[in-house]
Amino acid sequence: MxxxxxxxxxxxxxxxxxxxxxxxxxxxxxxxxxxxxxxxxxxxxxxxxxxxxxxxxxxxxxxxxxxxxFAATLHMPPEVLERLHEALDGPLGELGEAFARAYLGLWEDPETGAALKAMMRTALTTDEAAGLLRDFLQARIVERVAAQLGGDRTRLRAVLAATHVVGTAVARHVVRVEPIASLPFDDLVALLGPNLQRYLTGDLPDLPGAHPQHP
Amino acid sequence: MxxxxxxxxxxxxxxxxxxxxxxxxxxxxxxxxxxxxxxxxxxxxxxxxxxxxxxxxxxxxxxxxxxxxFAATLHMPPEVLERLHEALDGPLGELGEAFARAYLGLWEDPETGAALKAMMRTALTTDEAAGLLRDFLQARIVERVAAQLGGDRTRLRAVLAATHVVGTAVARHVVRVEPIASLPFDDLVALLGPNLQRYLTGDLPDLPGAHPQHP
The missing domain is CATH 1.10.10.60 (Homeodomain-like)
Incomplete structure (x- = not known):
């Protein structure tokens, strides 16, 4: 190999x-x-x-x-984790918007944006690369977001929110589907904020299958 | 050639x-x-x-x-459009769950799931393939969902919802991040439903930049 x-x-x-x-x-x-x-x-x-x-x-x-x-193996810009962790230090009630602004903001910057685009493409190309990304997300982002949240099913909440912002970034910057691609940045953040807030701190249905949060 | x-x-x-x-x-x-x-x-x-x-x-x-x-050029299973369009015929107030169930359900099936995974990987590998996917989504899914919705900013709503379910499918089946990867299917649909419903028919902030829905 x-x-x-x-x-x-x-x-x-x-x-x-x-x-x-x-x-x-x-x-x-x-x-x-x-x-x-x-x-x-x-x-x-x-x-x-x-x-x-x-x-x-x-x-x-x-x-x-x-x-x-690890970031280097995925061609991930080193600022990514730093900025995401900073965003988590704000008030819990504004975490949805803060998280969207921090993550999607990294994609707006031409330099980190290009690196993130390359990283996503690498990570989605093979199962091995996808495994690397998964492992990193779980160890370094999901656990960190989950720790900040407290409350119930924190890992599930963190993953739902992370998935949503990553998917939005890919739609805007890789697939470039309209009108998401040309939406003003602040508008995009305002649209996503409430949905991310629900995932992070809102009421989620009580699902027997969704409970084991520390497998 | x-x-x-x-x-x-x-x-x-x-x-x-x-x-x-x-x-x-x-x-x-x-x-x-x-x-x-x-x-x-x-x-x-x-x-x-x-x-x-x-x-x-x-x-x-x-x-x-x-x-x-077109589906064949992207290795897209022909059932995809059919099942998504069927899901749109239900009551507007249940569209969030119906859309999640129809689209994510295609990924649960081993055959269509494998084809969709191959398709996503193809589409994200090069700008040309991403352009094909974008064009298809806009012409054949977004317009169809938007037409069903009526109301304001229907294309934006359709794209936000589509982006969210596609991102979730990639997290579950390509990156396989936990706990999304092993969540029971019905639980996943129940978790996403309300957020998709907000995008499709709920209150969205009134954003000057988000208005031109028929460019």
Whole structure:
């Protein structure tokens, strides 16, 4: 499946010595494999470094935190998590709009927007990439939103809200379906706000099957 | 570019002559090109047949209606439109749940589900394929839902609802994020129903920018 050799160093025939970018790429290949094989929680810097044949300190030097390394494997801009987490610090009663504004705002910015578009396309192309995205969403976004909410079925609420804003971003920026594509940003946020608020803090039907929130 | 012969007749004996499946494929290639170049509304059986070097009657013989030909270019199961349109015939006040049940139900069926998954992946992979999907959604689903609704900003309402169910289907069946992935089907429909109903027939904020519903 991978094109790397056992020690993870790039040895392209003819010239091209490994160098810094070869090592960075080898780490990224190893990281993608480890995240896919062991999930976000199970993968370690040490294991990824061993797989890439480099020192763990080098992994940290190139990629910083585990979040940032994971984001890099998905081509996810590092601001994404930061801005979403900031949005969660506001009042609970305004979380719907704040969450929509923070996430959809990342897509409005040409630079993070292009990166998110590439990331979504990557994540939806293969089951392996979809698994990486799923694992990351669950470990780093859903759990964080759920912790902020308190109350009942918080993980279900967080996933419903996240799904809705991600779907809206894809409709606006990837499929570009009208009138969502050309709607003023503030209008879009105002339209989504109440629906997201219902998912996050509103009354949900009491469903026997929807209960096990900490499987 | 095309491999079809002029009369489109299957002449299978021995060797690899063009044959029926070669002609069918050539029509599909021509259709995809024409839909991409001229949009769903602009593409014609006649133009597609000319591009494929076959008689228009043969296009109709293999693919039936223009909807069905378009669906085939996206690998979309032909039941999709039918079942969605059926769902729209119920009472307006229950449209949210009916729409969720009809669309998400197509993903629960292993056969149509697999086809829809392939279709979504195709449509999200390139801008050209995304354009095909957008055009089809606008011409054949959004307009139909909007016509059923009456009232204000019907196209916007239809697109918001469609975006939400499509996003949910991708979360459940492609990304498979929990707990959406393993939620009982009826529970999922009950959770989404009220939010879809708000988009379709509920109060939406009065937004100056969201008004031009027939651009």
């Amino acid at each position: 991978t094109t790397g050799n056992a020690d993870g160093v790039d040895r392209r025939p003819g010239g091209r010595r490994p160098g810094q970018s070869g090592t960075k790429d080898a780490i990224l290949v190893a990281a993608r494999e480890q995240f896919a094989a062991k999930g976000y929680a199970g993968a370690t810097f040490r294991g990824i470094a061993a797989e890439a044949g480099v020192d763990p300190a080098l992994v940290r030097h190139f990629y910083g935190t585990k979040d940032q390394l | 095309t491999t079809g012969n002029a009369d489109g007749v299957d002449r299978r004996p021995g060797g690899r002559r063009p044959g029926q499946s070669g002609t069918k494929d050539a029509i599909l290639v021509a259709a995809r090109e024409q839909f991409a170049a001229k949009g769903y509304a602009g593409a014609t059986f006649r133009g597609i047949a000319a591009e494929a070097g076959v008689d228009p009657a043969l296009v109709r013989h293999f693919y039936g209606t223009k909807d069905q030909l």
